Amino acid sequence: MIVPLGQVLMLAGLLFVAGLVGVLLRRNLIMILIGVEIMLNAVGLVLVGASAYWRHPDGQLVALLLMAVAAAEVTIALALVVYLKRSRGTIDINRFDGMKG
Structure with missing residues (x-):
């Protein structure tokens, strides 16, 4: 049984x-990443x-490639979140207002 395309x-x-609502309204980096992953799954x-x-x-093959790219993106993003938590002590994006070298 095939679900209708609509x-x-x-x-x-x-x-x-x-x-998108999760990305725009949340200030926690992990919640923003979850929102991005939900959009990629959509x-x-x-x-x-x-x-x-x-x-x-063809679409199924591209979806498989999308899953691989999403997995790599999550791995790198979570590594950056862990680094920010250790170096700055928070993952609230409102606290990251200045760019320091």
């Missing part, structure tokens, strides 16, 4: 908006849904 797009849109859902609708595996 429902897939609606769910992906809701996920993307939820992630894009992957659109790719897989459209690929299944048009019966081409």
Whole structure:
């Protein structure tokens, strides 16, 4: 059973908006990263849904590549968050207002 493309797009849109709200309204770096990941998952859902609708595996391959890139992005971002927590003592983005060398 294939889910209709309209429902897939609606769910992906809701996920993307939820992630965008999380990125724009939160001040904690980890919550911002979670919002970005939710948005990336919404894009992957659109790719897989459209690929299944048009019966081409290209979208699924791109979604697989997107998952690999997202995993690398999370690894690097969390390493930076740990570094900021250790060096500055906080992960609140309002406290990072100056650029120091």
